Amino acid sequence: MDINIRLGNGQVLRGLILSPGDRLRAVVIMVHGLGEHIFRYEAWAKKFNMIDIGFAGVDLPGHGRSDGKRGHIKSYRDLYEMLDILISEAGKTFNGLPVFIYGHSLGGNVVLSYLLKQSPRIRGAIVTSPWLRLAFQPSEAKIKAAAFMKHFLPAMVQASGLVTEHLCHDTEVVEKYRKDKLVHDKISLKLFSEAVKSAGYILSHSEELKIPLLIMHGDSDMITSSEATAGFARKAPHTQLKIWEGGYHELHNEPFRDQVFSEISGWIEKRLSAR
Template sequence: MKEYASILSKDGLKIATFSNHFRSEKGVMIITHGMGEHSMRYKEMADFYTNEGYTVISFDIRGHGLSEGKRGHTPGYEFLMDDIERVYAQVRADYPSLPIFLFGHSMGGNLVLNFLLRKPNNIRGAIVTGAYLKLGFEPPKWKIILAKLSSSIWPTLSQPTELELDALSRNKEVIRKYENDELVHDRITSAFFVNVHFAGQYAIDHANEIKSPLLVMHGMEDRLTSPTGSQDFASNSGDNVHLKMWNGLYHELHNEPEKQEIFNYEIEWMNKLLN
C-alpha cells in the first residue's frame, strides 16, 4: 500500500486512506484494522492480494495511525460507521463496476459486521478475523457499569488498553516490530470502549440479518478476543456464513507463522464467490 490520500469525516477529521495503486479488473478489498494499530501493519497481506489481482484500499480509523482525532476515541459508534461508509462510497465511485470485499480484524471485524448490519451496501463478500465480539477475558459486570457511567459523564477519559503483546502472534519478530512502531498506541477512551463493546453483542444478536457472504475466522488460542464470540455469531447466522477455527493459532492470524495458509484460504474463498 503506497498511495496516500484522505477523506473528510462528518465532524471534520481527515481520515487517512491508502491504495496499492493497482487497477484491478477482478475486485477491490477494503481493509479495516484493529484497536491501537494502523493499516500499514497489513502491508504483507495487501501485497498478497495485489499479486492475486485485487485492488487493495485501507484506511486508518479515527484516532489511529495517520488519521486525525484523539487517540483511541470516538464520540459515538455512528461516527465509526459513517467513516467506513465514506471510504466505501469513495471506493464505489472509483471502481463502479468491480465487486467490493471487506476485511476486518479484531475491532475492525466488529466494525465490518456492524457496517453490514446498519448501512446499505452492495458488498460481494466480507472476511473477519479475530473479531472483537467478546473479549478473551470478559470484564466483571461492575466494570462495564462503571465504563457506561464514565462514557456519559466523561466520554474522552483515556486509559491504557493494557494489551498483552505476546498474545498477538507466536512470531516474536511481529511483537518486536509492534513494540517499536511509532504509529501504534495503547489508549482507549471510555466512549470508544463502551460503544465497541456493546456493538459486539449487537452483531451476535443480529447475525441472521446479514445476507452478504461471510468468512469468519478465529485462532483457537486467541487470548485477546474470544473465539466463542465468533462461534456464537456463526451459530446465530444463516448459510451465508462460513466459520473457520484455526487450532493453536493466536490473535493475528495474518501474522502467524501459518500466515501463507491463512492468505490462501481467504483468496480461495473470495475467488469462489467471483466464479
C-alpha cells in the same frame, strides 16, 4: 498511494490504496484493530495485489496518522460514515468492480455491526478475530462504570491492557509492533462502551445477516474470544467459519499466514465466480 478522506465532523482519516493496475478484478477495504494502523497491513495488501485485487483502508479516528485523540472514537456512526465513503470512493476509483470489506479485531466488530445495520451493496465480507467478547471478560462492574462515565468523560482514555506477546507467534512482528510509533495502547471510555454495546447487538442479531461472510479465529487467541465467534457463526446465515488450531489473535501475522491468505483468496474467488 496515500489517500485522505474527511468525515462530516471534520476529521481527516489518512490511509492507502494499493492497486495491481489494469488487471484489477475486485477491491478489498480493510478496517484495522484497536491501537494499530492501516500500514501494518501493507504486506497483506501486496498479497491481494498479486492475485489482481486492489486494497484500500484508512487509519481509524484516533489511530495512526488520522485526526483525533489517541484511542478515542466519538461515535460508531463516524465509522459507518467512513465505510460509506470508502465504498463510494472504491466504486469511483475502481470503476464499479466488486467490493469486499475485511475487518480485524475491533475492525471485525465494526464491520459486522455495519453489515447488520447498514446492509451495504458489497460482494461479501471477511472478518478475523472479531471483538464480540474479550478472551478475559472485564467485570460487569467495570462495564457498567464505563457505560455510566462515558456520558461525563467520554474521551477519557485508559490503557487497553494488551499483552503484545499474545498478538501472534512471530516474535519479529511482535517486536516491530512494540517499536512502532504509530501504535498506541489507549482506549477511551466511550469507545470501550460502544464496542461492548456493538458486540451485544451483533450477537443478538446474527440471524439477520444478509451478506456472505467468511469469519475466522484462532482457537488459542488470548485477546478476543473464538467461542463467541463460533457462536455467532452458528446462527448467522451465509456464513463460513474457519477456526485455526493454535492460532493467536493476528492470523495474518502467524507463521501459517500463507494458508490463512489462501483461505481468504479461495473464498473470494468463489464469490467472484458466483455471479
